[in-house]
Amino acid sequence: MAFEKYVEVLSRAELFRGFDKDEVVSMLKCLEPKIKEYGKGNYLAVAGEEFQGIGIMLEGEAAAYKENIAGTRVIMVLLKPGDVFGEIVAFSSQSQWPVTVEAQQPCKALFISRQKIVGECRHLCPWHRKLIENMLMMVSERALTLSRKVEYLSIKSIRGKISTYLLEQYKKTGETTFMLPMNRNELADFLNVSRPSLSREMCSMRDEGIIDFHRASVRIKDLQALKRMAQ
Amino acid sequence: MAFEKYVEVLSRAELFRGFDKDEVVSMLKCLEPKIKEYGKGNYLAVAGEEFQGIGIMLEGEAAAYKENIAGTRVIMVLLKPGDVFGEIVAFSSQSQWPVTVEAQQPCKALFISRQKIVGECRHLCPWHRKLIENMLMMVSERALTLSRKVEYLSIKSIRGKISTYLLEQYKKTGETTFMLPMNRNELADFLNVSRPSLSREMCSMRDEGIIDFHRASVRIKDLQALKRMAQ
DNA sequence: ATCTTTTTGTAACACCAGATACCGACACGC
DNA sequence: GCGTGTCGGTATCTGGTGTTACAAAAAGAT
Numbered sequence: 145m146a147f148e149k150y151v152e153v154l155s156r157a158e159l160f161r162g163f164d165k166d167e168v169v170s171m172l173k174c175l176e177p178k179i180k181e182y183g184k185g186n187y188l189a190v191a192g193e194e195f196q197g198i199g200i201m202l203e204g205e206a207a208a209y210k211e212n213i214a215g216t217r218v219i220m221v222l223l224k225p226g227d228v229f230g231e232i233v234a235f236s237s238q239s240q241w242p243v244t245v246e247a248q249q250p251c252k253a254l255f256i257s258r259q260k261i262v263g264e265c266r267h268l269c270p271w272h273r274k275l276i277e278n279m280l281m282m283v284s285e286r287a288l289t290l291s292r293k294v295e296y297l298s299i300k301s302i303r304g305k306i307s308t309y310l311l312e313q314y315k316k317t318g319e320t321t322f323m324l325p326m327n328r329n330e331l332a333d334f335l336n337v338s339r340p341s342l343s344r345e346m347c348s349m350r351d352e353g354i355i356d357f358h359r360a361s362v363r364i365k366d367l368q369a370l371k372r373m374a375q
Numbered sequence: 376m377a378f379e380k381y382v383e384v385l386s387r388a389e390l391f392r393g394f395d396k397d398e399v400v401s402m403l404k405c406l407e408p409k410i411k412e413y414g415k416g417n418y419l420a421v422a423g424e425e426f427q428g429i430g431i432m433l434e435g436e437a438a439a440y441k442e443n444i445a446g447t448r449v450i451m452v453l454l455k456p457g458d459v460f461g462e463i464v465a466f467s468s469q470s471q472w473p474v475t476v477e478a479q480q481p482c483k484a485l486f487i488s489r490q491k492i493v494g495e496c497r498h499l500c501p502w503h504r505k506l507i508e509n510m511l512m513m514v515s516e517r518a519l520t521l522s523r524k525v526e527y528l529s530i531k532s533i534r535g536k537i538s539t540y541l542l543e544q545y546k547k548t549g550e551t552t553f554m555l556p557m558n559r560n561e562l563a564d565f566l567n568v569s570r571p572s573l574s575r576e577m578c579s580m581r582d583e584g585i586i587d588f589h590r591a592s593v594r595i596k597d598l599q600a601l602k603r604m605a606q
Numbered sequence: 607a608t609c610t611t612t613t614t615g616t617a618a619c620a621c622c623a624g625a626t627a628c629c630g631a632c633a634c635g636c
Numbered sequence: 637g638c639g640t641g642t643c644g645g646t647a648t649c650t651g652g653t654g655t656t657a658c659a660a661a662a663a664g665a666t
Contacts, residue, residue, distance in 0.1 A: 210526075232522065235508075235515040242522070262508045276507050277466075277493045283514045284466040290521035291463065291473070295441075297528035298567060300654085302623070328644060336529065341623050343645055359644080531624090533653075559614060569654050574615055576653095590614080590662085 147172045150179075150202050150254070157200060157226040159278050163271065171271050175261065177254045182206075188245040188253050189230065196239045197257040198230045204251025208243040222248075231282055234258050297336055302345045305335040307373040310355065314364055321363040349373075378403045381410075381433050381485070388431060388457040390509050394502065402502050406492070408485045413437075419476040419484050420461065427470045427489040432458045435482020439474040453479075462514055465489045528567055533576045536566040538604035541586065545595055552594040580604075 147154075147169060154160055155168045163171065179202065182188055188199060188206055206223045220243055223229055233242045235258065262276060299305045309331075313322050324331065332339040349355050354370055356363045364370055378385075378400060385391055386399045394402065410433065413419055419430060419437055437454045451474055454460055464473045466489065493507060530536045540562075544553050555562065563570040580586050585601055587594045595601055 232515050232518045235511045236519050237512075237516065238519065242519075262511070273504055273507065276504065276511060280466045280493070280507060280511045280514065281468075283511065283518055284463050285468065287463045287514055287518035287521055288467050288469065288473075290518060290525055294521055294524050294528065297525065300622095327642095338624050339644085340625080340646080344623085344647095347645070531652095558612090560612095570614085571616080571655080572653055575617095578615070 147177075153202055153225045154200065154254075157228065158282055159198075159200065159228055159275070161278055162274060167271055171275060174272070175256050177256045177260075179252060179254050181250070181252050182247040183250050184247050186247045188247060188251075189241040189243065191242060191244045192240050194239060195230070195241055195255075196234060196259070197255055198228055198234045198261070199245070200254045200256070201225050201227045201229075202252040202254055204247060204249040206245050206247050206251055206253070208245050210243055228282065231279065232286060235262070235279070235283065296334070302335070302337050302341055303349070303373045305337065306342070306345060306349065307370050309335065310362060310364060311370060311374055313362070314367075320365075320367070321361070324360045324362055327360070378408075381483075384433055384456045385431065385485075388459065389513055390429075390431065390459055390506070392509055393505060398502055402506060405503070406487050408487045408491075410483060410485050412481070412483050413478040414481050415478055417478045419478060419482075420472040420474065422473060422475045423471050425470060426461070426472055426486075427465060428487050429459055429461045429465045429489075429492070430476070431485045431487070432456050432460075433483040433485055435478060435480040437476050437478050437482055437484070439476050441474055459513065462510065463517060466493070466510070466514065527565070533566070533568050533572055534580070534604045536568065537573070537576060537580065538601050540566065541593060541595060542601060542605055544593070545598075551596075551598070552592070555591045555593055558591070 151165050151168050154172070155163060155165050160168050160171070177200075180188070182204075189195065191210070201223045202225055204225075208220045208223060208229055210220050221227075221229075223245065229243070229245060230241060233240070261279065296305060296308065299308060313324070314320060326334065328342060329339050332342040335342065346355070346357065350357060352369075354364075354366045354373070356365055382396050382399050385403070386394060386396050391399050391402070408431075411419075413435075420426065422441070432454045433456055435456075439451045439454060439460055441451050452458075452460075454476065460474070460476060461472060464471070492510065527536060527539065530539060544555070545551060557565065559573060560570050563573040566573065577586070577588065581588060583600075585595075585597045585604070587596055
């Protein structure tokens with residue numbers, strides 16, 4: 145198979161971090177991946193269908209949807225060349241795609257079965273373990289992101305969410321004055337609250353002298369009060 | 376070191392799944408773990424402190440706490456012999472304990488550094504890769520659990536949560552009548568709502584003829600309505 | 607059998623947060 | 637200049653949810 149075409153993309157993918165291009169090629173020979181092409185609107189994976197493995201985007205763009213029981217679709221993530229999907233489920237005891245992946249544009253993806261990654265490698269290639277380590281790192285990072293998300297979602301009050309968020313920014317920058325990396329809409333989305341409610345609460349916190357802000361610039365005036373509000 | 380004492384516990388630990396007792400012993404020689412003892416109230420790990428590795432409980436019981444910025448403690452999980460902690464962070468780019476682990480009783484734990492797990496193995500022992508695979512599986516399962524939690528937390532209304540939960544139970548058992556695996560208190564905790572609110576909502580769903588229940592036994596009467604309520 | 611503890615349902619009330627609509631500030635285009 | 641679009645703040649209203657407290661039922665203990 146003509147993997148050479150995609151070595152450029154793959155060597156930049158997280159899964160092959162630490163591999164040079166030659167090594168990627170020899171890994172691919174060992175992994176025996178399947179490359180598939182999709183037209184716009186085609187499905188790269190359908191939630192609930194069987195597959196034990198991972199997918200890597202090669203060309204084009206696809207969207208990973210989650211469908212709740214009522215049938216409503218929620219876009220989880222937009223997949224671009226080099227992105228991996230299905231990595232969490234591939235190595236757990238489950239064996240079905242957790243999401244539906246639909247091509248937004250004509251695209252190509254490469255699929256590697258779980259067995260080829262963790263199973264016995266016939267060629268005893270020395271890079272195999274490095275590959276599993278990379279997988280381990282990717283899944284760990286993913287778990288960590290989810291864990292942070294759970295923390296924010298578990299906070300009941302808007303004030304608690306805002307305070308926790310601002311304190312995290314403070315901790316990150318070390319300054320009581322900093323810039324928010326998103327606008328109100330995005331922040332509201334991130335904190336899982338409505339935009340007007342976020343505005344209302346931020347303003348009343350300003351009125352109470354806890355914080356001060358203008359647009360994206362925020363200053364913490366009363367650190368102790370903020371810490372008290374964080375849940 | 377006298378690992379033999381703990382081989383029994385360790386061979387039942389998830390990390391050593393698929394290893395027999397001899398193999399566990401030879402793995403341990405290679406991993407060079409450190410065994411530490413703690414009195415009741417001592418800390419096995421303190422959130423924020425440096426350590427790149429994992430811990431495995433050998434004896435006794437410990438609690439993993441999460442401390443929010445305000446200082447309130449929330450018990451995340453109770454650790455028993457064979458349980459692993461710190462596995463998510465060990466293999467991500469972070470290098471600090473995410474939780475504080477406190478001994479509830481006098482206890483012993485074993486610590487393995489990240490390097491000994493993923494680093495080059497001097498003895499080239501054949502079980503090393505199997506060990507990393509086990510790690511990969513454990514972290515994946517953990518990520519999956521977190522992902523499910525995020526799904527539940529993202530549902531805004533109590534009805535939506537209840538409906539989604541009941542539909543999942545229905546899907547799992549294949550029966551419209553089934554037993555809930557937890558009591559109201561635990562279910563309320565799981566769905567992140569207050570116990571009386573959960574009761575109130577379940578009862579009004581019963582009044583509307585959507586479900587019927589008595590204690591832990593639940594019967595779905597109107598599947599379509601339930602599906603509509605799931606968000 | 608009786609007492610205690612746990613579990614669950616119920617009610618009243620307060621209040622937080624979402625929905626919606628509107629306004630002002632600002633940037634950008636022509 | 638003017639129109640247009642985006643972004644953020646504000647007001648009103650309503651509904652859903654937490655809190656608290658108490659009662660009833662069930663389970664467990666002695």
